[in-house]
Structures are given as structure tokens and as C-alpha cells.
Amino acid sequence: MKIKQVLNSGNSKYIHRLLRRFYHSEGLGKTRLIAEAKVKMDRVDAKTLAGLLRADMLPTCYVPGEELRSRRELLRHRLNLVKTRTGVKNRIPGLLDKHGLHMHEATPFSKGNVAWLRGPPPPSATARACFHPS
Numbered sequence: 001m002k003i004k005q006v007l008n009s010g011n012s013k014y015i016h017r018l019l020r021r022f023y024h025s026e027g028l029g030k031t032r033l034i035a036e037a038k039v040k041m042d043r044v045d046a047k048t049l050a051g052l053l054r055a056d057m058l059p060t061c062y063v064p065g066e067e068l069r070s071r072r073e074l075l076r077h078r079l080n081l082v083k084t085r086t087g088v089k090n091r092i093p094g095l096l097d098k099h100g101l102h103m104h105e106a107t108p109f110s111k112g113n114v115a116w117l118r119g120p121p122p123p124s125a126t127a128r129a130c131f132h133p134s
Helices: 012-020 042-054 066-098 111-118 125-131
Strands: none
Touching: none
């Protein structure tokens, strides 16, 4: 006899990964019927899921294996790091303009400009205006 089970959970990926260690799982199911319901009650949702499971009408979706999920997570993390780096690089010229400073070379992150950025901080435009009025 084949035992079927259905679980209504907001954290379905974690639950699926946990149960997959002990049971064969066909995949996660998403039902539009429950998502679009006007009355959100666990008891009603459970009856709906049980009826769909009994009629073998519960849709399942593909769940990638652990290795593929790990690779995807690593790539998402790298993408976020690249976005953060790009955002910081894009803010530097604006911050320099705000203080009246300009990079010496045309390419913002050339070796010369990076060395200049790493060097001692130049006095701000406000301090220069106080000590060297034009």
C-alpha cells in the first residue's frame, strides 16, 4: 500500500528537504485554489488539499537536488556581492564631486586613481576655501 501525504506549509522548501531524508518525495505542490481563496483557514485548506490528493489532482513541481540548490545559492550570493561592489564604485565619483575633488585620470578606477584614493585624504573643498580664498 502506497501512503500519500500532503503538507500545507509556508516554509515548504525547508520541510521538503527535511522530509526527503526519510521519505520518497515527488515534489512540492502549489495550488491556485488555496492561494486564491477568500477565506484563509487551515482547516478549510487541509480539507481542500486532502480532497485534491485523494483524487490524484494535486499538482507537483520540480525540486532540484541539494547540489544544484547549493550552486544556485552560491551564484545568487556572488551576484549580490557584485551588485554591492558596483553600487559602491558608482557612489565614489559623486562623493568626490560633493567635496570638490576630482580624480586625476579619465578612467575612474585606473591604478593611478586607486592609488590616489588610498592615499592620505586631501582637505575638503570647504577647508580649502577657508584657507585659500579665491
